[in-house]
Structures are given as C-alpha cells and as structure tokens.
Amino acid sequence: MKKKLIWKFNIVDIAIIVLIIAIIAFVGYKIIGVQRASANRSMGTITYVVKVSGMDKALYDEIAACVPCQMANSGKFIDGNITGVSSEPCELEYEEISSPVNYAMKGYARVPEDKEYVNAYFTCSASVDLNDLLNMVGTQEIRLGRSYYVKGVDFEVVGTVVSLKKNGK
Secondary structure: OOOOOOOOOOHHHHHHHHHHHHHHHHHHHHHHHHHHHHHOOOEEEEEEEEEEEEEEHHHHHHHHOOOOEEEEEOOEEEEEEEEEEEEEEEOOOEEEEEOOOOOOOEEEEEOOOOOOEEEEEEEEEEEEEOOOOOOEEOOEEOOOOOEEEEEOOOOEEEEEEEEEEEEEO
C-alpha cells in the first residue's frame, strides 16, 4: 500500500508565507519610491556670499592666492566651488585672545597699530536640489544670517552667509 503525501497547512506555515509576501511588497514599494524620488529631483545652482569679519590682512593674502578652488568637507571634495574672494578694510580696537594652555580662557587685547584687518567676502557656487528646503551643500545648510565654514583644500574660515541666490537649470 502506497502512502500519499498530502501537505497540510498549519498556522505557522501560513504566518511564514504572509511574512514573506509582506517583505517582498515592502522591498518593492521602497524601490519604486526611490525611483520616484530621483525622478522628481530638480537640480540647480545656488550662489552665496560668506562674510568673514576682522580677518588679518596677511592671512587674507595667503587665502586669496588659493582662490578659486573646489570646496571640501570631511576630507572629501564636494560639488561646489569657491569662485572668488574680495575684501574691504576694517578697523578693530580689540581682538579676542585665548590662553595657549586653556583654550576656554579668553580675553581681549588692544590691536597693535601696525596690524591691518579686512572684512573678506567669499563667493561660493554649488549644485543643490531646488526642491529641498534645506539648501544642503556637503553637510552644511545654507541660509541667510547663518554661520558657515568656507572650506577649501588649503584653508578653512568661518563667516556668515550675507547673500543667497538660486538659479534653476
């Protein structure tokens, strides 16, 4: 007498099949969602100016020799360029100094008469997604009045974004 093998479904088998179908549906939804998101991207260019106040003139001259250059962030190049730099003279009465032993200890000292200072203006241009509200360049957000680190391969300075313009492609 031959036995017929009949597959009987129990609750565990049904749960596993439903789980596999749910995982396949979830992965398919994510793949379609990524394709839709990449199709909706509207790339454009953002041009902004960063003002660095009270920069030493000798430092400005060294940095100006490096411009124009590609922007860098976290040791990598990013899709942006520092296209120009300009300056205007500025007068400082005091400068902030810190202790070489303890950086948290800060004070103010009178500026020597023979030292020159300038306000530097860095013009930057980068590709961004125009649909994104954050205006992210590298890991930094570009907004008027916000602090911004201008980073090239050979230098890094911090300033304030004073001008912002978006150009669609």
